[in-house]
Amino acid sequence: MKGLVLYSSRTGRTRKLARGLYEKLKDWDVDIQDTKDKPNIEAYDTIFLGFWAYKATIDPSVEKILDQLKGKDVYVFGTLAYYDDSDHAYRVRTNAIQAVEDHGARCIGSFITMGGLDQARVEAKKQAKRPLKHPLTKASLMRYDLTKDYPTDVDIAYLAEKVNLKLKIMEESGGDL
């Protein structure tokens, strides 16, 4: 297995998760790159693909590299600005799996967690003149505040544990899961 943690991140949440995962994959032959760095994906058979939720699916930067995933094993992980145990998160996760499978990759796992919304966007929402699709409520403001430092070490540890488990099984089984 030659793996690449490949991630996209606007405001650092997915980067935090990606770097945390990478740190916990020290036993494996794994590199890490940002999609912005135009990585050579060809050299890897397994991609740990980090995205941020955009319109209920993967973000545009990850969308752009999907064509290069054909024939690869892909573990998708993402952050979103809503509850990770919600229907919305389930839809985002399902759409991400579908996107990689539609491009000829085998999805070997998926994970989504809360990343919070960046403060600039919260402020823009507060100042908005037009009615918002998702109006600010006491609950949403609290959620943005309480999740501003997410993902947490617990999220990172959980993701890394699942990924390590699968890599071990795949190594022993010749790639089976």
Ligand SMILES: Cc1cc2nc3c(=O)[nH]c(=O)nc-3n(C[C@H](O)[C@H](O)[C@H](O)COP(=O)(O)O)c2cc1C
């Ligand atoms: C243009 C745009 C669209 C977004 N769409 C969604 C969405 O559909 N669902 C959601 O939960 N979060 C959405 N978000 C929030 C981000 O996915 C979330 O804040 C994420 O954790 C940001 O990750 P990053 O810090 O790695 O950029 C959107 C953010 C932006 C800027």
